[in-house]
Amino acid sequence: MFQHLVENLPRRVEVVIASKFQNFHKEQHNFLKPNDDRALVLMTCSARSVMEDLDDIISYGQSDEFSFVFKRTSGSKGEPGNNIHSQFSSSYPLYPPGFDGWVVLYPSNRNLRDYLSWRQADCHVNNLYNTVFWTLVQKADSPLHRTxxxxxxxxxxxxxxxxxxxxxxxxxxxxxxxxxxLEETVTKSVKLPNEEEEQKPAQW
Known part of the structure; x- marks a missing residue:
């Protein structure tokens, strides 16, 4: 379905295809916090593998996602982008996480630059927060040893x-x-015959 979506994109627009890790925390990768350089290098190598097979493409990665940008010049099925998502995800070896992929269209280079600037700003904000957070966690953990x-x-x-x-x-x-x-006492009504002699009318 993702490939069908890419093949039917409008022509002459800036196209961004993004891939984001999904459910990677369920596997035992033992990632370091706040940043694991091993995972970042591996993700970069996966993106480089995509770029080696494509021309006129740029990519930007941060945290758990990578964005691939290329200019679409026609609507043919041979256009790059059909296999970006699958190739990037398949380049992540050994217990691969799931990948969520989506396509974003931008009408101009300026809009595209705004997108990349936004992703870079998001990287800064998140990394600053995570660096402070995990530094506090690690610092707080030290006094608890052997208590x-x-x-x-x-x-x-x-x-x-x-x-x-x-x-x-x-x-x-x-x-x-x-x-x-538990013991329960059950009360219920039952129909029983009346054995007493019925009172008959006087004329009988």
């Missing part, structure tokens, strides 16, 4: 005013589901 339960309780109470014993029981102890037999 006892009493030490952890003291940290929560003295620094964050949290009494761990007041935390919800389901958080501290989990949930247990068991089968239990």
């Amino acid at each position: 006892l339960a009493a030490d952890k309780n003291e940290i929560l109470f003295s620094q964050f005013d949290i009494n761990y014993n007041n935390e919800p029981l389901v958080h501290r102890k989990g949930t247990v589901l068991i089968w239990e037999k």
Whole structure:
């Protein structure tokens, strides 16, 4: 379906085909945080593999996605772009993640530059946040090494005013589901014959 979409794009427009990792966290790649240079280099090599087979194409990658930009000059099925998404995803070896692909059209070079500038700005904003976040996580993790339960309780109470014993029981102890037999008393109405002699009218 993706190939059919690419083959039927309008002519004479700037075309961006983007590929983004999907569900890669479900595989045991042991990525480093906030950035894993091994994964970034591998993703770049995958993009380079795509560019080696195509002319007049540029690509931009950041985080878990790569955008491939080429100028579409005709509507023929031989145009580049038909296999960009599949070739890029197949270049990622050993327990490959899923890839989500989409096509974006831009009417001018200026719009295209705006798109690339936006992706680069997004890269900066996300990376700055993630760098600070994971630095704080790693820094916070260090004081916890070789601490006892009493030490952890003291940290929560003295620094964050949290009494761990007041935390919800389901958080501290989990949930247990068991089968239990219960005795039930059932009351119901039944039809029984009346064995008492019926009262007959006086004239009988």
